[in-house]
Amino acid sequence: MQGMTTTEPLQVSSGPAPAWDDTFWTSRLSGRARSMTASAIREILKITQQPDVISFAGGLPAPELFPMDAVKAAFDSVMTHYGPAALQYSTTEGHPPLREWIARQSGIPARNVQIMTGSQQGLDLLGKVLISEGDVVLVESPTYLGALQSFQPYLPRYVQVPTDNEGIDVDALEAVLKATPAKLLYAVPNFQNPTGRTLSLERRQRLVELTRRHGVTVIEDDPYGKLRFTGSELPSLYQLALEQAGGDPDRVHVIYSSSFSKTLVPGLRDAWVQAATPVIQKLIQAKQGADLHTPTLNQMLVSELLEDTLPRQIEIVKKVYGERAQHMLSQIAEHFPKGADYTTPEGGMFLWVTLPEGLNTVTLLSEAVERKVAYVPGSPFFALGGGENTLRLSYSSAAPEQIERGIKALGETFQAALG
Amino acid sequence: MQGMTTTEPLQVSSGPAPAWDDTFWTSRLSGRARSMTASAIREILKITQQPDVISFAGGLPAPELFPMDAVKAAFDSVMTHYGPAALQYSTTEGHPPLREWIARQSGIPARNVQIMTGSQQGLDLLGKVLISEGDVVLVESPTYLGALQSFQPYLPRYVQVPTDNEGIDVDALEAVLKATPAKLLYAVPNFQNPTGRTLSLERRQRLVELTRRHGVTVIEDDPYGKLRFTGSELPSLYQLALEQAGGDPDRVHVIYSSSFSKTLVPGLRDAWVQAATPVIQKLIQAKQGADLHTPTLNQMLVSELLEDTLPRQIEIVKKVYGERAQHMLSQIAEHFPKGADYTTPEGGMFLWVTLPEGLNTVTLLSEAVERKVAYVPGSPFFALGGGENTLRLSYSSAAPEQIERGIKALGETFQAALG
Incomplete structure (x- = not known):
């Protein structure tokens, strides 16, 4: 928002500026910044955000379950009750x-x-x-x-x-x-x-x-x-x-x-x-x-x-995620190759798949995306590496029909890789 | 939100727990945590938040100027236009x-x-x-x-x-x-x-x-x-x-x-x-x-x-803060002891007072609070110490009558200290 309302030409007091050195920032970042890397998931999510790809990659809560009316009512109540203090x-x-x-x-x-x-x-x-x-x-x-x-x-x-x-x-x-x-x-x-x-x-x-x-x-x-x-x-x-x-x-x-x-x-x-x-x-x-x-x-x-919406919302979300998890598990049982192991969650948003040794879920991801389905490879979740044959699937925001098409396509991807 | 729905007594598998050592956390904080201290301003604000104290201490924007109706309209527009994406x-x-x-x-x-x-x-x-x-x-x-x-x-x-x-x-x-x-x-x-x-x-x-x-x-x-x-x-x-x-x-x-x-x-x-x-x-x-x-x-x-409210709001805030600054400056000129130096801001929320050498604004603060007025001592704003005779005054959220009473009381505090 800084402005340039001065009408004089901007003059810098002495000599020409030194030539820009493209390593300027490299040498000026902290040691800790150099140790930081972009989230592997984040980069993957970018690839898989094409609208026709069924994504089990993100860990997104189901937006169709959000309590929109309750949030609107809460906003009115907060603005009435607190006034400007709500924005201070x-x-x-x-x-x-x-x-x-x-x-x-x-x-x-x-x-x-x-x-x-x-x-x-x-x-x-x-x-x-x-x-x-x-x-x-x-x-x-x-x-x-x-x-x-x-x-x-x-x-x-x-x-x-x-x-x-x-x-x-x-x-x-x-x-x-x-x-x-x-x-x-x-x-x-x-x-x-x-x-x-x-x-x-x-x-x-x-x-x-x-x-x-x-x-x-x-x-x-x-x-x-x-x-x-x-x-x-x-x-x-x-x-x-x-x-x-x-x-x-x-x-x-x-x-x-x-x-x-x-x-x-x-x-x-x-x-x-x-x-x-x-x-x-x-x-x-x-x-x-x-x-x-x-x-x-x-x-x-x-x-x-907290008093009304939260407990009601928890019941709604549990029920829907439970159905989606169950549906994904049954589709996995039907479509994944023998030798693929997977967890059976009792709650939450994720399940975890371990493919036979030798398969690499990072390289398989591009094949999966070609079949219009995405997941997160497991290896970034290991602090010290490993898990090349593992992957994470999120069922929280996937509709039944997407689970059916997506898991079938993933099963085909893994079957093909096993030859 | 974690619950305790188990009805069994909680049993820990072996022996009694070791006695609690009250230095537990001291030795477990990071070096950087030990270098961190509470904000001096924050602690001062606590002292001065008695409702009958006129506070020039905080750096609070004037809440009576907040664009409440525009925020309400913006909320309706966002919820209508974006739906659940606004909460995702x-x-x-x-x-x-x-x-x-x-x-x-x-x-x-x-x-x-x-x-x-x-x-x-x-x-x-x-x-x-x-x-x-x-x-x-x-x-x-x-x-x-x-x-x-x-x-x-x-x-x-x-x-x-x-x-x-x-x-x-x-x-x-x-x-x-x-x-x-x-x-x-x-x-x-x-x-x-x-x-x-x-x-x-x-x-x-x-x-x-x-x-x-x-x-x-x-x-x-x-x-x-x-x-x-x-x-x-x-x-x-x-x-x-x-x-x-x-x-x-x-x-x-x-x-x-x-x-x-x-x-x-x-x-x-x-x-x-x-x-x-x-x-x-x-x-x-x-x-x-x-x-x-x-x-x-x-x-x-x-x-x-951004398009309508922000430029309008900037004009309103500038006008009011300008009047408050001017009012505070004229009151300072009238009530502060000779030898007190102060800045004349062209914008923003603060001005800065330098008292004669030898006065200490940290010790004077309690006397000011007794006279029902508060400021922030200047020394915490010096990275390496100094400025014991300086203080910061905020005019942004003070009404004219508060400025008059508060600056008069401050003037009396400083006059008294000078004997």
Whole structure:
């Protein structure tokens, strides 16, 4: 918006400017910037956004389920009730009614809750306040790619912990903890992105106990926990650790992150972190420098939707995603080659496919796109590489007919590759 | 939102938990977190938020001027036109019509514009992609406190450049550039926060030329540039550098940051950065990890307000802030002790007072609050300390009667301190 209203010719006071050097920026970026790379998913999504391609690649909530009328009513209510305060600066910690509601769900004080501009910000700021260069961060193998992207600028060393159908292998975790002075463990226990797997109750208990014993902080990322369409709800790692700490949220070594993106709508970017007070205090300072506060209007809108819309919305989304998952699983059973293994999610938005060894899902993607279907190759989800024969499929925003055509086309792609 | 629906008692698999160690978090925070401190302003604002205190402390835009009806109309239009897409995930770069509009104002392509969640995010991500630990960052003395807070986690070394009533002293800048291998210069050329001073045209030209010759990147922070209520608009550093680079935005060593917070409303958190493509590419990667994207709805709302509301709003805000500044200046002339020096802003929201040497505005603040008036002490705005006898006053959100009572009470406070 800067303007050029001066009418004089612009004169620079001395001599000609030095010739432009095209390496100027290369030498002026930070070391951390040079370590950052574009998200593989993001680049893939660009290729696959042709309108005639059926995409199981993105992790998009189903927009046809968004509670549009409730959001409109919430906007009217917020503007009437708060007036200009809805558009003014607000506190870094977050809109008090929103913090208080979140805190009540876990039986903790509001001071242990920090509102975030999407859970991606929670991961970024946790990385900022917890990770020093070279710190060992334990991650599931595979893990959520976005977390790797958030942590990467703080230059951790990753150690992968193996997983199976019940989530993190806790025996392997124990061995790693004994062998490695780890700073923290990042985990997605419910309907993990990318695998759709859920950590069993017994493993949750052991994970909490092991990490506590070894003094390792746990970041529990739980965007999908409320979207369980089959099986029984399990306690979060945070809840188990809180129980173990006698209910004192300041003696809990687990940090909990969640979001309204998957249960309400993602475009408002409203999320939160629950943690011990010393961590929250540092998150507040980090957030002051990062964006001052989450947009005021957006927090007020979500607050209006908590009592009626959110529980109704969770039921709607669970039902639809459950049907879509079931439909995709039945189509996979019918069309995928023998030797293709896949997960059976109990909730969330994703399932994970392991093709026979030797197939490469990165190179197969272009063949799939030729058949008008897209997925995300699995290898970017491995912090240290691997998983060339794996892929992630999202069923959340695919209609039944798209699932049928898309999975059939994928089956043909993989059959053809197997010869 | 994690639940506890299991009815079994929670059992942890082995032995009692180790006793809680209250130093747990101290030893688990990153080095950078330990370097972070709470904003002095923020802590002061808490003290002064008693409803009967007249506060010139905050930098709040006047809420009574917010275009409430236009925002309501924009919301209806966005929901009708975009439907669920207004609440869905969107691209990291930003809403295309918004980027394109911003780019047109400077005659550059949209690819050189990155939308940010408030200009605070622009500063954070620029720090992230530009500053390696120990890099020398040149700042005005005094400078914007929020920039120091954004850059601090990346552990720069600050070097202060002296300023006077025409802004940065460019002779001093040249001496610093010759003596110090600086990475970047951070500057607020228009109606600077905290001083309200404006960099003269001649100094802008020399600053651009000097930094370019020495290969030093400039971050030009310009949230207030459109709010000029007296004098003539000056070209931005960015515009001068673009001119010097023959109009090629990829050969400009100045990075420009601005915001809709001061011209429209701050609570939506919509801002942007203009820079050469290599910088924008890194900012996109950093923003993916920081919050994925600025809230979709908020960008669409601002886009609806650009053509009619924004220019009208700028005229309204300029007029009111100009009157308030003039009123505050006349009250200061009447009530402040001789020996108190102060700036005469040509725009923006702030003016800067220098009291006689020996007075300390931090200790005087409690006496001022007893007289029911508050300001921000100046010393936190100096990267390396100093300015104990300075203070910042904001006139943007004070009514005439508050200005009269508040400045009179401040005058009494300072007179009393001088004995």
